[in-house]
Amino acid sequence: MSFFNRRGIFLQKLGPTIVDPNEVLVSMQFALKESSLDGNGSPTESLLDSTIYIASSRDGGQTFSIDNVRDVEGDGNIGETDKVKMLALAKAYADIVNP
Numbered sequence: 001m002s003f004f005n006r007r008g009i010f011l012q013k014l015g016p017t018i019v020d021p022n023e024v025l026v027s028m029q030f031a032l033k034e035s036s037l038d039g040n041g042s043p044t045e046s047l048l049d050s051t052i053y054i055a056s057s058r059d060g061g062q063t064f065s066i067d068n069v070r071d072v073e074g075d076g077n078i079g080e081t082d083k084v085k086m087l088a089l090a091k092a093y094a095d096i097v098n099p
Contacts, residue, residue: 006033011093016060024061026090028053055090064090 007030014025031047038044055064069083 007031008033009089011089013094013096020058022058022060024057024094026055026057026064026093028055028086028089053086055087057090057094061091061094064094066090 010027010029010031012027012029014027015023017023029050029052031050033045034048035043035045051070053066053069055066057064064087066083066086069086
């Protein structure tokens with residue numbers, strides 16, 4: 001997130017683990033940043049409207065699934081294209097070797 005764009009997506013890749021070497025999870029946190037001043041006049045930043053989704057893969061990151069998708073396109077409806085875009089984001093992030 002920057003000064004000019006207060007919306008952001010934080011991504012975190014989890015796995016594979018020793019227990020399941022084929023499991024890969026991608027955590028996606030969609031948030032809105034708010035800058036303000038605390039009681040001492042120091043600048044602070046907080047995340048508003050934060051929503052976290054977990055995309056899971058059982059085949060080493062080749063395919064992902066995700067539940068409870070909301071409107072991420074901003075077109076007012078929750079459709080299959082919202083889910084496809086989030087799954088593509090998870091797949092792209094999982095393919096990065098050193099994020």
